[in-house]
Amino acid sequence: xxxxxxxxxxxxxxxxxxxxxHLRSDLGLLKQFLARLLGLCCPTGPDWQPLELxxxxxxxxxxxxxxxxxxxxxxxxxxxxxxxxxxxxxxHMSKVCGRIWGKGYVAYRxxxxxxxxxxxxxxECFEKGPHRNHNFLMYRSVAGGCCDCGDPGAWKPAGFCxxxxxxxxxxxx
Numbered sequence: 001x002x003x004x005x006x007x008x009x010x011x012x013x014x015x016x017x018x019x020x021x022h023l024r025s026d027l028g029l030l031k032q033f034l035a036r037l038l039g040l041c042c043p044t045g046p047d048w049q050p051l052e053l054x055x056x057x058x059x060x061x062x063x064x065x066x067x068x069x070x071x072x073x074x075x076x077x078x079x080x081x082x083x084x085x086x087x088x089x090x091x092h093m094s095k096v097c098g099r100i101w102g103k104g105y106v107a108y109r110x111x112x113x114x115x116x117x118x119x120x121x122x123x124e125c126f127e128k129g130p131h132r133n134h135n136f137l138m139y140r141s142v143a144g145g146c147c148d149c150g151d152p153g154a155w156k157p158a159g160f161c162x163x164x165x166x167x168x169x170x171x172x173x
Contacts, residue, residue, distance in 0.1 A: 008036050012056040016068035017078070023069065030069075037065060096150035097125050097164045103144055111135040113159025114148070121161075125149035128161035 011019040023030040112134035148154035150164030
């Protein structure tokens with residue numbers, strides 16, 4: 001007697017790209033699919049036995065499924081094209097400094113460029129930015145903080161240093 005075709009089998013038959021697009025619209029189904037996929041790939045428990053993988057998952061198939069499920073490409077876009085689009089939009093290096101400092105670090109607040117009284121930048125970004133003739137405050141950090149240079153939510157883009165220009169476009173994943 002043949003076993004009935006399950007939702008998992010139906011999704012496997014669609015292939016990674018189409019199934020991933022469908023699964024992203026139903027998070028419950030995505031969770032079930034991933035549990036089954038990982039259960040096949042990585043069986044666990046005291047009585048585990050190697051499982052026969054479906055043909056769609058043999059060879060490099062599992063990697064292709066994981067790549068399609070982990071990225072969020074637009075219709076007709078491959079995961080590689082999606083990754084390239086994200087890299088082109090955000091760059092290979094972060095366009096936000098984000099340096100973290102601890103107690104006692106000398107940082108700067110620029111009242112001309114900061115979006116709030118808490119906005120701050122590190123010494124390097126201050127030196128590489130246009131702040132010398134601005135209304136700024138150099139201070140010794142009491143508890144620590146992080147550099148806001150390149151973050152348009154915390155710092156005016158005109159005040160970004162030459163290394164951290166912030167996002168070049170608004171990009172929606």
